[in-house]
Amino acid sequence: MMDTTKKSLQVAAIENGTVIDHIPTDKVFTIASLLQLDRCNDQVTIGNNLDSGRMGSKGIIKIANRFFSDAEISRLAAVCPNIRLCIIRDYEVVEKRIASLPDEFVGIVRCANPVCITNNEPMKTVFYVTDKEQGVVKCRYCGKEQNIEHIKLV
Ligand SMILES: [Zn+2]
Structure with missing residues (x-):
């Protein structure tokens, strides 16, 4: 098992919102711009080049109080097919969404x-x-x- 306590300290937890984890490091800022996070008024945390046991290094984006539409999620598939989003409510992952390719x-x-x-x-x-x-x-x-x-x- 990984040390989850230590891992979670890399980027602070959010109470409600969306976490996009395991982003290839070269895609983090493309995703941020695709989701127009530069115009987002909610708390946004972007971490990049973080240690990841599975991928070596990775990026992560946490957006407080934002829940993306199906259309927004399918846009993500253009830069990062099959990337997963975790929907957080009250600090718990309540749903996982996969950005699959739209029609x-x-x-x-x-x-x-x-x-x-x-x-x-x-x-x-x-x-x-x-x-x-x-x-x-x-x-x-x-x-x-x-x-x-x-x-x-x-
Ligand atoms: Zn053409």
């Missing part, structure tokens, strides 16, 4: 095709998730396919 991404993923209309007109991109297993997305406008591992965000 489509609207206004999130940038098209890799430079001549695609979405790169040349002020409009929202739309990508269909054509293969959830492999993480393949396809541009609605030009048909360009990309793997979720290599996408750039709008």
